[in-house]
Amino acid sequence: MSWAVMAGHFGWGLIEEGWRKGPWTAEEDKLLIEYVRVHGEGRWNSVARLAGLNRNGKSCRLRWVNYLRPDLKKGRITPHEQSIILELHARWGNRWSTIARSLPGRTDNEIKNYWRTHFKKKTKLSPSNNxxxxxxxxxxxxxxxxxxxxxxxxxxxxxxxxxxxxxxxxxxxxxxxxxxxxxxxxxxxxxxxxxxxxxxxxxxxxxxxxxxxxxxxxxxxxxxxxxxxxxxxxxxxxxxxxxxxxxxxxxxxxxxxxxxxxxxxxxx
DNA sequence: AAACTTTGCAACCGCTCCGGC
DNA sequence: TGCCGGAGCGGTTGCAAAGTT
Structure with a gap:
């Protein structure tokens, strides 16, 4: 099922306070990539105006950093990377961006997701003192x-x-x-x-x-x-x-x- | 085969930090 | 010095796909 179809199913892609939300379309990705190619990274709040994207700066930055960046490494976390994640998490705690800097091509979001999926399953804090x-x-x-x-x-x-x-x-x-x-x-x-x-x-x-x-x-x-x-x-x-x-x-x-x-x- | 659980992932939210004015 | 906006970070949500019962 494509994102576009899913967006239709679940009401994503809605516009709130003028900004589009939800899954990105291929067209939006193209616009963002082109924007970064011309203007470079940063000034994310200008993206909407300069690239013709109806997305806020945060959303654009996130999409670029976590998904569109050309130096991103695709595919599963390797055992070696897992070892590094474990080691660095023991050292730094949940400082995902710090950990991510030691794993070229991996994003903080990716590492965070990986950690939560694999190693966090038994951790529960009592709701009363959360x-x-x-x-x-x-x-x-x-x-x-x-x-x-x-x-x-x-x-x-x-x-x-x-x-x-x-x-x-x-x-x-x-x-x-x-x-x-x-x-x-x-x-x-x-x-x-x-x-x-x-x-x-x-x-x-x-x-x-x-x-x-x-x-x-x-x-x-x-x-x-x-x-x-x-x-x-x-x-x-x-x-x-x-x-x-x-x-x-x-x-x-x-x-x-x-x-x-x-x-x-x-x-x- | 159906129901349920786990895993993987994209995306958003709220907060904090930092630099410019 | 304080305010403001941009940028970054960590937490969380929610869905699809895969795996298990």
């Missing part, structure tokens, strides 16, 4: 950003030190991961830096007197959880937990097996 959460989220985001900036240099130093410490047992951890998940490591999302500083790589002896390697890290209730080569049952639970991410700071889902991977493959 607005409070939003206000807090804004405040926390800014505070977090400022703190991140201040700590960035220090953090990078620490990461380098951590990297050197971790490299000695990287292969062991990777094989451990493969055993417990039966998944190719290339498909695994990883979220470096999250609580990396609190996870502890330990070797221990299991009930069969076999030497094991695992990670232990504190949970939010103060207890400790762990993952090792004889903990495959916990693995699924931990994976499930990853998707219960909290939108407020994007970090609360970090108590997951993903951190195992982080330790093994630091980013950057």
């Amino acid at each position: 607005s409070d959460h939003k206000a807090k989220a804004r405040f926390l985001k800014r505070q977090q950003f400022q703190q991140q900036q201040q700590q960035l240099l220090l953090q990078q130093q620490q990461e380098q030190e951590q990297l050197q410490l971790n490299q000695f047992d990287m292969k062991r951890i990777m094989s451990l991961l493969d055993e417990t998940e039966h998944k190719p490591s290339s498909e695994l999302p990883y979220v470096p830096q999250l609580r990396q500083e609190t996870a502890t790589l330990v070797s221990y002896t299991n009930t069969n007197e076999q030497q094991q390697v695992g990670l232990f890290y504190p949970t939010f209730d103060g207890s400790a959880s762990g993952s090792g080569s004889d903990m495959s049952n916990e693995a699924d639970v931990l994976w499930d937990g990853l998707w219960n991410l909290d939108d407020i700071n994007g970090n609360r889902g970090a108590t997951s097996k993903v951190n195992l991977h982080n330790l093994a493959i630091p980013y950057c």
